[in-house]
Amino acid sequence: MAYIQFLGAAGTVTGSKHLINTSSDSSSHSGLQVLIDCGMFQGPKEWRERNWQDTPIPAREIDAVVLTHAHLDHCGWIPRLVKEGFRGPIYATPPTIDLCGIILPDSGHLQEEDAEFYNKQKKSKHTPALPLYTLAEAQASLQYLQAVQFNEVKKLSPELSFCFVRAAHILGSSMAEVTLKTNGQMRRLLFTGDIGRVRDRNVAPGKVVHSGPTEGETADVVVMESTYGNRVHPTDDPSPQLAAVIRQTVERGGSVIVPAFAVERTQKFLFMLKELMESGQVPKIPVYCDSPMAIKAVEIFLKHSEEYSDETKELIARYGSPLEWPGFNFALSPVESKQINDSKVPSIIVSSSGMVTGGRIQHHLMQRLPDPRNTVIFIGFQAPGTRGFTIKSGAPEVKIFGEIVPIRAQIVAFEQFSDHADTPELLQWLHTFTKKPAATYLVHGEPAASAQLRDAMTKDLGWNVQVAQWMEKVAIE
């Protein structure tokens, strides 16, 4: 019997990996083995340790990977899979491949840095601490990526084919529709990956990709994300409040610091900022986009104009490349990055990492947090246990580079920038399905979020919904 096994993002929001095994006899591995996503576990140690475990079948026996999008919790384990012996194709859309080209090497670099840090601190029980994979290994793994266009049917065997459709989550993001012949019958499986916003850009600001996930789906089995299964995003346009916060900060002689992931979130914020400046709602003060990946990320972003919504197309037609905007500074060397600290002129600093777990944002916050004239604006999710979470939750101080830094700056958070549909949006999308799937498995959610979404879907749609368990195998009947 063909089955799906949940190797990650079951009981948690990271480590997405779902194995399809098409073998008709469960005791043999003679069928096709296809991995949908190959994500890294992040967050609590209990989950991160699973990054070191082997796949339940040898990596070299996996025939192909189908990758929904370029977030690390969906693609970050690819270099490790290749290190373990995988040599098959990794199918992804062209923008996803471009984004992986900067995200995976950066991840390898961070893995090496972490191992080095643990070895210096002698904090690891493994001596010496080793990186999960290196920068070179991440770069080597990119050769297995193969482009598949949206709506192109890719046949992997006489029994199995798949097709990418739009998920509207981030640039290049897709859902995978899989068609599988098992026991003489055709079955349609839908792997949603992460599902983007259904609502328009006023309440999902900066949303660049097509307006909403693909509607009118039909499937026998759905494997679906549930990140915001128990939350509702605010529905008001954040730009007036954002503009007011920036204006007030500038009036009191302060600077604005925005921790943001270098890919996607930073570009969204820059476009919004540009609009606010051009419309006179925010003064034209210097903007520093201080992330080593920022230029490449902007270039990839501009290359894939086919991904834009009409509003984004219009914005780019009007303002051109952010790399050319007067007053917007990119390509900062480490020395230039530190020089921003000496600047007494109010400015806006957008830097990574988005949850202040590392990167140049740490220097900027260390310098600016003690001054009450400054403002820190959070536009992304802050996971518990991160410095970003500590700062956002109103703590009086935070430890950065081993030093206690007092927090006196104003702290503001906007929840509207999420790239994930919330519960009402998910239900709205699910209502467009043309028939009830026989089974739906919820993945990519904390247990409480998944359980609440399961209950909402059962009540609202009458679907048969289960929360997937880690390593659980479910038959495709």
Ligand SMILES: [Zn+2]
């Ligand atoms: Zn994602």
